[in-house]
Amino acid sequence: MTDEQPAHTGSEQYTDYAVPPGTYVAPEIKHAGLRRTLGLWTAGIVVVAAALVGVSLMVTKKAPRFMCPPECGRPPTGTPVAALPRYTAPDGSFSVSYPSPEAAYEVSKDGRGITAKFTAGDTGVLQLFSEPARGRQPRDIASDLLERKFPDAKIAYEIPNAMVGYQPGYGEVADSWPQGTANSYIRIRTVLLVAVKNDLALVAGAVGPYHAFGPDFGPGLPSGVNLQLAQDMGKYVNSFSWKGDPPR
Template sequence: MTTPSAASDAEQFVGYALPAGMYVAPEVRRPRLRRTIGLWMAGIVAVALILVGVSLTVTKKVPRYMCPPECGAPPMGTPVTGLPRFTAADGSFSVSYPTAGSAYEVSTQGNGVTAKFTGGDTGVLQLFSEPARGRDPQTIARDLLKQKFPDAKIAYEIPNAMVGYQPGYGEVADTWPQGTSNSYIRLRTVLLVAVKNDLALVAGAVGPYHAFGPDFGPGLPSGANLQIAQDMGKYVNSFTWQGDPPR
């Protein structure tokens, strides 16, 4: 052994004196990976359960319905009507017509309404009923056209024509009556007919022919070529027969 005075600094160390013999040192315990992960998972699950419980407590329960029979109904308000309505004396049909002072001169008869259009190209709109007497809509339309305009020429038939949402028949026809200055003017007629309960409901419009284009008309392609025809739709759809459900 070297003495402290002779030994270098690197060789000096603190020692402990123990009696000679066999000694057992305790094993150093290392952290267990499974236990650590298990503790983390348990904490996460506990927090998740707490959050789920809070959300269930705060959220209101949605009522459950059995459909049928508890099918419910959509929200319905009071129908808004902005147009006057004509109803036949016998209640067989009803139809809306233009309001007074809306560029129309309106008169009513026993079987319907006549509205003279006083603006633009002028014209006449008629909304009336006709006994069907077993005739189909096309036959009724042709008979009415012959009565009003015997020399009219049919321009085309209106596909999928409907009156009051009832399938029917429609056609567009032209006539050339002579004017006051020995000149001929072209008149266009739009006629729509549908039959239900052996009663025909008719919507007809007559006025000067005026070709629709980029500068005149509804803007969309159309072969009507009649100014008053642009205002017909809401009246044609408003027709109802007796017994029809409200709409």
Template sequence: MTAPSAASDEEQFPGYALPPGTYIAPEIPRTRFTRTVGVWTAGIVVVAAALVGVSLMVTKKVPRYMCPPECGAPPMGKPVTGLPRFTAADGSFSVSYPAPGSAYEISTKDNGVTANFTGGDTGALQLFSEPARGRTPETIARDLLKQKFPDAKIAYEIPNAMVGYQRGYGEVADTWPQGTSNSYIRIRTVLLVAVKNDLALVAGAVGPYHAFGPDFGPGLPSGANVEIAQDMGKYVNSFRWQGDPPR
């Protein structure tokens, strides 16, 4: 055997001189997968708990009511504000009516107000009183309808009708008067009556029939089908008999 020839400088690999013996190389430390997942999970849990705690702190608690005795009050419409008010000469009742300069022509009598609607489909709104003389609201409504429109056909009765927050009676009726061009026009009447202290307070609206739908009307389901009825509610609620508290 021949001795290996001396290696060139390029083939030499410098290292460290160690005494002869047996050596053990230490294991390279590595982060375990389970530990990484555990750290991330713990962080997410802490953040989520903090968010839940903040949410509970800023959220108002819903009050709990016991009924009875805390049964609350029935829903009421918003009171009419900023409108003129008609008061009968004897003080028996009062009612709000459309303000001057609106799309109404206003006229008054001893027993109430008539507001002729000059915009859109036109029409008329009447807010007035009628001696009850022991009659029921339904009887008064039928008598008034027969006087004004003897050929009217009742379309339907208004459920839970109220005038001035007093339970009463309401109905919707149609008539078909002949127009100038020998054609018949469908006219719709909305009538509401309530009686208190033997005095009937009446709200009536009359105008051309115009079916409510996606392109016309309040946007909510309704069987009124007459434009002026959309502006009628706040005046009906504003009725007050003598002695009623302010609303």
């Protein structure tokens, strides 16, 4: 052992700071609790989500609200009827799509519009045509047409929020009972929809046997007006367009 190496006294010795002799208590090391950690995470997520929702609301264009009727807005989708033949009046005052030759219809045309005889199922007749308004309201035009074609018909109910070519108008459902064979009577249901623009009334009418749809009917949805022909009527009614109407 040399003079540079200190002698061992049986215990290790370390250079440190000296403290006065006594009893000391070390402070407890505190750890974040589980509830506090989860709370902080939840609060952070809520703040970030709220910020994202706020940004989304700021950049998203608000959809216009309409009071329908009378203001029913624009069509929610594109062109109502595509890939179907289209009739245009000789004077260009209106146009409308009509059933294709491959469908179960016999179609004829004249200067006023389209007449399509439904040859399947219950049969019936669909008419899509124009009528000079001459200052009359849609309700008056429908009454005049019904009186002219079915003078004995009884109004079953009015169609709420009726539209033709997305133009607010008037609609009604009526019944008549013409005499059939062997002194029997059949119930005929008529649906009329009329709208006026530029003093020109566009009319969609369907006539056929009353059909009491039941749970055994299918496939597809039953007619809400109890007329089988009306199941195919809506797309033609929506396709009406007056002269000058913007593309849908």
